[in-house]
Amino acid sequence: MTSTAKAVSKPRSLAVPNLSVVSAALLLTATVLIAALVYYFLGYDQGAVSVFGSDTHVHEFVHDARHFLGFPCH
Numbered sequence: 001m002t003s004t005a006k007a008v009s010k011p012r013s014l015a016v017p018n019l020s021v022v023s024a025a026l027l028l029t030a031t032v033l034i035a036a037l038v039y040y041f042l043g044y045d046q047g048a049v050s051v052f053g054s055d056t057h058v059h060e061f062v063h064d065a066r067h068f069l070g071f072p073c074h
Contacts, residue, residue, distance in 0.1 A: 043071045
């Protein structure tokens with residue numbers, strides 16, 4: 001009589017990246033800075049507070065997005 005042995009398989013686990021506290025803080029800081037820049041260019045880059053002076057290319061480029069997001073610009 002022969003016995004068949006069943007192979008015992010290990011449960012599969014997902015690979016989770018090892019983020020230290022320093023790298024997580026750096027990633028969060030970079031994300032907040034990029035989000036703040038996007039918010040500035042979409043919401044406040046016009047007129048006296050423009051970083052480009054009287055140039056309105058950025059304002060006109062994101063003009064429809066400004067109205068869609070509820071920012072008044074006229």
